[in-house]
Amino acid sequence: MFKRDQALAVRTIFNLDVPVEVITTGFSDTNNPHVPKINEGYIFRRETLRDILSFLDDPDEDGLFFAGHYGAGKTTLPYQVAARLSWPIQSLTAHSRLEFDDLMGTWKLVNGVMEFLHGPLAIAMREGHLFILNEIDRTDPGQLAGLHDVLEGHPLVIATNGGEVIRAHENFRFIATGNSLGSGDSTGLYQGVNQLDIAFMDRFRVVEVQYPTEDIEMAILEKKTPDLPEEIRKNMIKVANKIRNLFIGGEEVATPLTITMSTRALCRWAKLTLVFRNAPNALSYALNQSLLAKAEPEQKIAIEQIAKDVFGENWTQKDAA
Template sequence: MTIASTTERNKGLSIAKTFGLEGVPETILTTGFADEHSHTPMKDDGYVFRRETLRDLLAYLDKPRGDGLFFAGHYGTGKTSLPLQVANRLNWPVLSADGSEEFNVEDLIGRPDLQNGNVVFQYGALALAMKYGFIFIFNEIDSVPPGRLTAVHDVLEGRPLVIQSNGGEVIKPHPNFRFVATGNSLGAGDTTGLYQGVGVLNIAFMDRFRVVEVDYPEEATEMSILEKRAPEIPESVRQKMVRVANEVRRLFIGDSGVDSTLSITMSTRALCRWAELTVDYRNAGNPLEYALRLSLTSKAEPEQKEAVEELARSIFGDAWGVSL
């Protein structure tokens, strides 16, 4: 497989136009690439950028200053979708990896592989991103046992990657290489009890990152997203859908010192799915209820399924059983 390296970032892009932001002077620019790359992420036309997290990500991409960038937040807050959608608008190619307790460093760096009787080294996502100038996204990095992340330390320090299993090959970081990590914690382990497998990351390891905390989108943002995804749904109904989503999240996280009462939550992705399926099933007896089950509650235990559906009924009131 032939992979093209990124070129010099010399394309001045208006932040306002590129990311659909109102009130931002068009003279404020960021840099990207003129041509789409084969590894540029797919575009989500309904994505709405949040100014604060967008600002932090663009500042990092422009001047990483030897850091990595760590997005921390609950499941479904959009930690991964943000860098993917920014990369799409900037034509910046991306490779990624997902962390787990079974994760092996070879998944990042690569390993020898036998092909047609010959031993060929298959590079991992991190090695390729360093070599060709991609953004590397390491999802759920806090699910990886800390001892297996030692190979990443030198990379985050800006040092070359040395691949001993490929004859000691040295890969120097391309000037356009960026390292973005996501996690459900701030590196100190899961203090909420919501995420199994989340461990404590070494303090020296976390010191190599800028850390950005990501919360669920504000109501106005999600209303804007739903308007793009399901304009057929009346605004009053979309408002109630967002209220349901926020109440489910509150019960998932636990509020005011009360323990979580739900083991599921509603991400923005699930909220959009609920809206879109409500339109698709608008001729059903109760499209809101049926679409909610397909989108979320069928994944829950019976008691929690009933609790979420009762919550939705109480918020919608008489509008719950009304077809669009």
């Protein structure tokens, strides 16, 4: 029987300054191929970690919905928690053509024989894995109606496979991520985001994930690029936060941004600055590869100006990195 059988100290496995007696529970089997890989450079945030551990310990027939802007870390969090708890994951990224059968399973021709292949939701319910449905608000809300019963603890009935009944394993958990809070995109930044049924959203605990704080990103960059001067890392984070404020509407400007700098892009910028340290302008060259090449011309100019203003004379110095 697949059981949570391993007591783990939160202080140790998540590297957080919490009392040593704070314990969570994971699995002793670390060889399951569906357990994600640990990213040693990942920095956990106390509040969001508390929310997901509370849910994993006792979902009480709820799902967990992480909402936030892209690049805020809402998807990486459950994967890295599962990696440290050795909790296997089944996942799927939603899209406008997703059908409920994609979650349950379909009949397919395998080596000349028709076989029923169970989908990620069915496998997760049967085996006791975490099921993560990414970008859930890009799905047709009508296709999500079939999840109502599952989220309430009822079995999954697969009519197309002879009425197969799959009862949820005690370790099954349902986690969703989205760029909205389920009420549609009011910002105009995310094409294809749908308004989800209020009855469906009532089945979730909702956690808003913000971009990491400056001290968290400093710790991330220190792990990722310890050879980069501290002042350079601080200025990179300042640039990232100014870009984010323009992206989410935190400032009134003539050129609002439709592109932002995720923590992933920030780390890329820092690492490539070291890689191209001998370029005439390593900071600018690395920023272009990390973010600007994907921006519209006028937005590229605006972001470059932000970086120049923040870095000052260091922006054009060859040895800035």
